[in-house]
Amino acid sequence: MKSYNLNQAEDLLIGEKGTKERDEYEFELKLELIGDMIKNARKKRNLTQEELGALVGVKKSQISRLENSTGNVTFETVMRIFNALGAKLNLKLQM
Template identity: 85%
Template sequence: MKSYKLEEAEDLLIGKIGTQERDEYEFELKLELIGDMIKIARKKRKLTQEQLGELVGVKKAQISRLENSTGNVTFETVVRIFNALGAKMNVNLQM
C-alpha cells in the first residue's frame, strides 16, 4: 500500500492548486467554515435563527441557508451578521 503526503492526496482527490475543481472545493470549504462560525456565535449569544434574522434584516431561511452552506450570500450580509452577533471579523487579502 502506497502512502501519500496530505498535499499529494489533495492533488489526486480534489485537483491541483489553480484548477477549477480545486478552486471550487476551497471556495465551498470557506463558505462552510463561515456558516459554522455564524452558527456557533449565534448559539453562544442564545439567539434563534429567526431572532438573528430580525437583527440583521433578513429572513430566518437566509440564516439557515448560510449556516448550512446551501445558498449564496453576499459579503455585506456576512458582515452585518457578525456585527449583529458582536463578533470581530478580520479579513486577510493576499494577491
Template identity: 50%
Template sequence: MATKELKTYTLAEMKDRYIGKVGTKERDDYEYELRMDVLGKMIKAARQEQNLTQEELGKLVGVRKAQISKLENSANSATIDTIVKVFKALKAEINFNVKLENNFVKLV
C-alpha cells in the same frame, strides 16, 4: 509469504490526485466551498453562544430565518454585506485579509 508494503499519501497528494492541482478551477472551487462551510459553522457557533435563535438573528440583520439557516449551512450564497451584518449583529469582530500578489491588505 512476503507482505506487501502499503504506499501512504499525504492529504495534499490526495487532493491533487482526486480534486485537482493547486491553481486549477476544480481545486479553487473545492477550497472556496470549504472556506464557506467553515464560515457558516462559525456563524452558527457565534449565534448559539449569544443564545439567539435563527429567527432572532434574522430580525437583527433584517433577513428571514430561512436565510440565516442557508447561511449557516453553506455561506456561499451570501453577500459580503450580509456576512458583515450578521457578525455585527452578533457583536463579533470580523477581519478580512486580501492578498495582492505577495502583499497582504488587511480590511478590518
C-alpha cells in the same frame, strides 16, 4: 500499498492547486467555515435563527441557508450578521 502525504492526497482526490476543481472546492470550504462561525457565534449568544434574522433584517431561512452553506449571500449580509452578533471579522488578502 503506496502511501501519500496530505498534499499529494489532496492533489489526487480534489485536484491540483490552481485547477478549477480545486479552486471551487476551496471556495466552498471557506463558505462552510463562515457558516460554521456564524452558527457558533449565534449559539454562543443564545439566539435562534429567527431572532438573528430579525436583528439583521433577513428571514430565518436566509440565516439557515448561510449556516448550512446552501445559498448565496452577499458580503454585506455577512458583515451585518457578524455586527449583530457583536463579533469582529478580520480579513486577510493574499496576492
